[in-house]
Amino acid sequence: MRMVDLIQKKRDGHELTTEEINYIVQGYTDGSVPDYQVSAFLMATYFQGMSEKERADLTMAMVESGDQIDLSAIEGVKVDKHSTGGVGDTTTLVLGPLVAAAGVPVAKMSGRGLGHTGGTIDKLEAIDGFHVEITSEQFIDLVNKNKIAVIGQSGNLTPADKKLYALRDVTATVNSIPLIASSIMSKKIAAGADAIVLDVKTGAGAFMKTLEDSRELAEAMVRIGNNVGRKTMAVISDMSQPLGFAIGNALEVKEAIDTLKGEGPEDLTELCLVLGSQMVYAAGGASSLEEAREHLVKVIENGEALKKFKVFLEAQGGDGSLVDDPSKLPQAKYKIELPAKEDGYVSEIVADHVGTAAMWLGAGRATKESEIDLAVGLMLNKKIGDEVKAGDSLVTIYSNQESIDQVKEELYRSILLSKDKVDAPPLVHEEITE
C-alpha cells in the first residue's frame, strides 16, 4: 500500500477499506507515515467527509493504537458518560453516586485536565483524604462491592488520537464531524466502556454553537458507538449559561451533595436525571427511560444516592462526614458580592468569561504545573430570565485575595442585562436514543 494512493482515493471521494484506514493510523502512530502525508489526508477528509463504515473503522483503529482498559472482571454493563465540555459542569460528581445507587456499575477513569476549574479528580480531592492512587485490582473490587470507584488515568490510551489531534490543531482540520466524533468515541471505548452516554453541549459557551452542528455531532457519535457494538445515546443540552450555580472545586462538591439530597439547582438536577436515565437504561438497569427516571428520583428521595456518595468517598480514604457537614470543605477567606449596576433581566451569561474569571481566582489550571486553589470560585445568584434590581448581587465571589478588580471586570463583561423580559432557554434540546 502507498500512502499517496490513499490520499488520492480520499481526495476523489471514494470510500477507504478497513485495511487502508488501519494502514494510515498504524503508520502514523509508529512514524512510518510522515506528518505531511497525514496532513493532506486530513484535509481531504475535511472536504470529502467519511462514510459510516469509515468512521467506525477510524475509531477502532485509534482504539487499537494503544492500551485498552479491561473491565471484564466487573459484573454488569459498564456505562460511561462524556460531556463535550462546559463551565462548572458538576454532572459527573452527581451522576456517579446517583447511577450507582440505582445498581448500575460506575467504573470511572478520570484526569486532572487544564481549564476553568479542575477535572473530576481535582474536585474530589477537595475532600480531605480522598485519593485515586489505587491499583487496578482495588478499583475492580471496589466497583464490584460498591458499584462505584474512580481511578486516575493511566496507561497509554489512544496514542493515535493524541498525535492526530495535535496535527489537526495546526492544519485547520479540527472542525470536521467524522474526525471529532471518532476522536471522542475512541477514548471512551479504549477506557473500557460497554455503553456510552453523550452530553453534547450547544450554544454560545459550547464547542458546537448551533443546534444543527450539535445534532450532527451527536448523531455521528451515536452511530459510531452502535456500529462498533457499544450501546450509545446522546442528549443535546444548553450551554448559553453555566449549569447550576457553583463554579469552583469545593463549591461544586457542595452543590453535588445538595443535588444528591434533592436540594440542588433545578437545571443541574434535571440534566442529571435525563443523563442518568439514559445511563441506567443503556446499562440494562431499566426497561424504559421512564422507568429509569423513576428509579433515580426514588434513590434521591429515600437518601440512597447521598449514602452512596459517602460510601464511595470513605472507600477511597475520604472524610465521609463531610457529606453531612459540608462546612468541612476548604473555605475561602473572602466572600465578595458583585452588585448589578442597573435594573433589567439577565439575558446571557457567557460561560467562557465566567470560566476565565474562576481561573483568575485560582480555581483552574492555566498550565499543567499550576496549583489549584480548591476553596475559591463563584456562586451565580442570577440566571437567564431572572429580574435584577440595581444593587442586587449577581454573583458571590469566593476568593483568597482581597483585591479582585480583574475578576469583577470579567464578570461584568460576562453577565448581560436586557431592559426587556427574557425567557429562560430550554435545558434539553433533544435526546438521541437510536
Ligand code: URA
Ligand atoms: N474533543 C476531542 O476529544 N476530540 C476532538 O476532535 C474534538 C474535541
Ligand code: CA
Ligand atoms: Ca455547576
